Amino acid sequence: MAAVSVIELLRQQISTCEAQLASLRQQLAEAEHLHRQQQQGLQLKRMEEQTRHNTASTSLVHDMSYGIHDDFRSEIFAALSHPEEENVPPRRWPLENSEYKRYGRQLIMPEIGLQGQLRLKQASVLIVGVGGLGCPAAAYLVGAGVGTVGLIDGDVVEESNLHRQILHSTARVGMTKVDSAIVALSSLNPNVNLVAHPARLTPESSLSIMQDYDLVLDCTDNPASRYLISDTCVLLGKPLVSASALRTEGQLMVLNNPPLPPGGANGGPCYRCIFPKPPAFETVVSCGEGGILGPVVGTMGVLQALETIKVLSRGVKGLAANGTTSPEPPTLTMFSAYGSPMFRTIRLRGRRQTCASCGAKATVTPEALKSGSLDYALFCGSVAPVDALTANERISVDNYAKIRTEANPFTGSQPSNDSHILIDVREGVQFDLCSLEGSVNIPFSEISRTPLKPMREDVAGNHDATPEEGWVAALRSHPEKPIFVICRLGNDSQLTVKKMKALGLDNGGKRWIGDIKGGLRAWRENVDQDFPDY
Amino acid sequence: MSAEVEEASPEYVPITVEFSGGLEMLFSNERKLSLSIPRRDKDGQKANVAFLIDYLCQDCLKDPRKDLFVLDGSVRPGILVLINDADWELEGEEKYELQDNDNILFVSTLHGG
Numbered sequence: 001m002a003a004v005s006v007i008e009l010l011r012q013q014i015s016t017c018e019a020q021l022a023s024l025r026q027q028l029a030e031a032e033h034l035h036r037q038q039q040q041g042l043q044l045k046r047m048e049e050q051t052r053h054n055t056a057s058t059s060l061v062h063d064m065s066y067g068i069h070d071d072f073r074s075e076i077f078a079a080l081s082h083p084e085e086e087n088v089p090p091r092r093w094p095l096e097n098s099e100y101k102r103y104g105r106q107l108i109m110p111e112i113g114l115q116g117q118l119r120l121k122q123a124s125v126l127i128v129g130v131g132g133l134g135c136p137a138a139a140y141l142v143g144a145g146v147g148t149v150g151l152i153d154g155d156v157v158e159e160s161n162l163h164r165q166i167l168h169s170t171a172r173v174g175m176t177k178v179d180s181a182i183v184a185l186s187s188l189n190p191n192v193n194l195v196a197h198p199a200r201l202t203p204e205s206s207l208s209i210m211q212d213y214d215l216v217l218d219c220t221d222n223p224a225s226r227y228l229i230s231d232t233c234v235l236l237g238k239p240l241v242s243a244s245a246l247r248t249e250g251q252l253m254v255l256n257n258p259p260l261p262p263g264g265a266n267g268g269p270c271y272r273c274i275f276p277k278p279p280a281f282e283t284v285v286s287c288g289e290g291g292i293l294g295p296v297v298g299t300m301g302v303l304q305a306l307e308t309i310k311v312l313s314r315g316v317k318g319l320a321a322n323g324t325t326s327p328e329p330p331t332l333t334m335f336s337a338y339g340s341p342m343f344r345t346i347r348l349r350g351r352r353q354t355c356a357s358c359g360a361k362a363t364v365t366p367e368a369l370k371s372g373s374l375d376y377a378l379f380c381g382s383v384a385p386v387d388a389l390t391a392n393e394r395i396s397v398d399n400y401a402k403i404r405t406e407a408n409p410f411t412g413s414q415p416s417n418d419s420h421i422l423i424d425v426r427e428g429v430q431f432d433l434c435s436l437e438g439s440v441n442i443p444f445s446e447i448s449r450t451p452l453k454p455m456r457e458d459v460a461g462n463h464d465a466t467p468e469e470g471w472v473a474a475l476r477s478h479p480e481k482p483i484f485v486i487c488r489l490g491n492d493s494q495l496t497v498k499k500m501k502a503l504g505l506d507n508g509g510k511r512w513i514g515d516i517k518g519g520l521r522a523w524r525e526n527v528d529q530d531f532p533d534y
Numbered sequence: 535m536s537a538e539v540e541e542a543s544p545e546y547v548p549i550t551v552e553f554s555g556g557l558e559m560l561f562s563n564e565r566k567l568s569l570s571i572p573r574r575d576k577d578g579q580k581a582n583v584a585f586l587i588d589y590l591c592q593d594c595l596k597d598p599r600k601d602l603f604v605l606d607g608s609v610r611p612g613i614l615v616l617i618n619d620a621d622w623e624l625e626g627e628e629k630y631e632l633q634d635n636d637n638i639l640f641v642s643t644l645h646g647g
Binding site: 129445 | 551554555556559567596597598599605610611612613614616619620621624625632639641643644645646647
């Protein structure tokens with residue numbers, strides 16, 4: 001309900017702003033008209049004053065107030081100038097007075113100066129993704145007075161976003177991220193034109209959405225979007241400021257800078273030049289799975305804003321036209337919160353001549369993009385839910401709960417945690433947050449690391465007597481107890497069951513090993529609503 | 535300087551190998567390894583980056599998921615190889631011959647945001 005009223009409020013705010021904008025344009029036209037008239041009027045007035053001055057100076061050479069009491073003189077001037085003030089005063093300075101004040105601290109820096117500020121004001125940038133990267137990036141760009149900032153995102157604000165996505169707020173959970181960001185940004189700087197695109201970027205829409213902007217920030221969280229954004233930037237000739245973050249690390253690149261057309265060897269490399277092939281999708285870890293520290297992703301978003309300001313204040317349009325101003329050579333900046341040093345900058349290659357996107361024989365064309373024939377999801381693979389087990393290797397949370405709490409209907413034996421082994425395969429940190437009573441933690445990373453058979457057998461045929469991993473040996477020592485495997489969502493648990501069977505822990509089928517379907521999420525939804533949701 | 539000291543070992547090249555972006559998980563969570571690599575491979579060729587990658591797989595990579603590091607005989611897509619802080623493509627890629635005290639960094643790309 002709160003969200004609805006805020007949406008209504010926002011709509012009103014937007015239409016008010018649009019009305020203001022229209023009125024400002026009207027005023028500007030009138031002001032310019034008046035300005036020309038007044039220029040002539042002023043000249044006349046100056047001539048009059050000159051005459052008056054000459055007359056006075058003959059009698060009272062040292063009296064700068066022309067013999068008139070100062071207060072009285074002010075009154076006369078005020079009265080004289082009054083009719084002039086009713087008209088809009090002529091624009092004498094390229095920025096508004098309020099802008100000199102607001103941007104004063106950056107205006108006085110040689111890196112920005114008046115020209116830089118005017119370039120920022122004329123510029124428009126698109127921020128794709130209004131999350132951990134997009135929020136701080138947008139805040140600094142709007143604060144710095146970039147003329148137009150577009151925001152695109154199809155998600156709504158969730159509570160788990162708030163520790164890092166600094167534009168959103170507790171009250172705006174459930175609102176679209178774009179709307180929520182606009183509330184925060186318009187109160188930060190009402191002079192910036194904010195454009196809302198509350199939808200996901202798609203290959204069909206990317207060209208038409210991105211063409212109106214001078215520069216694009218990739219603040220997304222998946223490889224498919226990263227390739228799509230880079231390809232579109234190359235086709236449209238826009239520089240791209242790209243960043244990513246996970247856990248305690250971040251990476252930053254300025255791509256397609258200068259943004260020469262495909263085949264232009266002196267253009268900056270694109271995302272495909274650096275990563276021609278996408279990573280295997282099973283190696284792609286999201287912030288939801290791997291975790292993310294707020295200031296880490298925040299740092300990367302702030303750096304994106306910084307690189308954007310550098311590119312824009314240097315003049316992006318001049319670059320596009322002839323490529324004469326050479327920006328710095330392409331680099332990758334790596335941030336590691338617990339590393340020493342924390343920052344490291346690496347020289348990257350230039351454009352790849354054989355690049356499918358920016359190379360001389362590029363196959364990524366506007367037609368291919370618009371027709372949807374470039375399947376980015378397919379190119380990068382997609383994470384389908386794991387479906388590795390048969391029905392009789394799985395148990396629902398409800399049935400497992402019965403095993404824990406009810407007498408066995410067949411044997412009449414009382415429930416006991418000792419009747420089976422419950423293995424929780426989440427990582428240790430997660431296990432420490434909350435776990436089911438009696439469960440044993442064997443992290444999935446440890447399970448994946450475990451070789452299926454002794455790893456080495458040297459040339460002499462000596463078995464390297466690597467002792468069996470502790471957890472495997474421990475489970476082998478209770479050969480009859482059934483093993484239930486649980487994890488956070490029900491994927492790793494299935495893979496673990498497969499691995500345990502491959503290791504022979506089921507004694508050729510004599511011992512039951514299976515997973516608890518849907519993991520601890522299902523447990524919370526169906527059995528114990530108090531179980532923490534992190 | 536220190537290179538002269540290292541030259542004292544005619545058989546091994548001292549180098550530093552680093553892992554970042556999650557790759558360290560495959561190497562027992564070691565972010566930095568100080569290694570001495572044979573100067574020449576078994577055919578008498580000078581040790582290059584391809585040789586180093588083989589060496590890492592044989593001697594340092596204890597995790598059975600080797601395919602997360604090397605695929606079809608080459609470093610898996612999505613991993614950048616950096617030689618002394620420069621993209622290896624600027625240095626000759628796999629054919630780059632290891633020098634004393636080189637720093638070879640393997641970086642896995644991040645995608646979160």
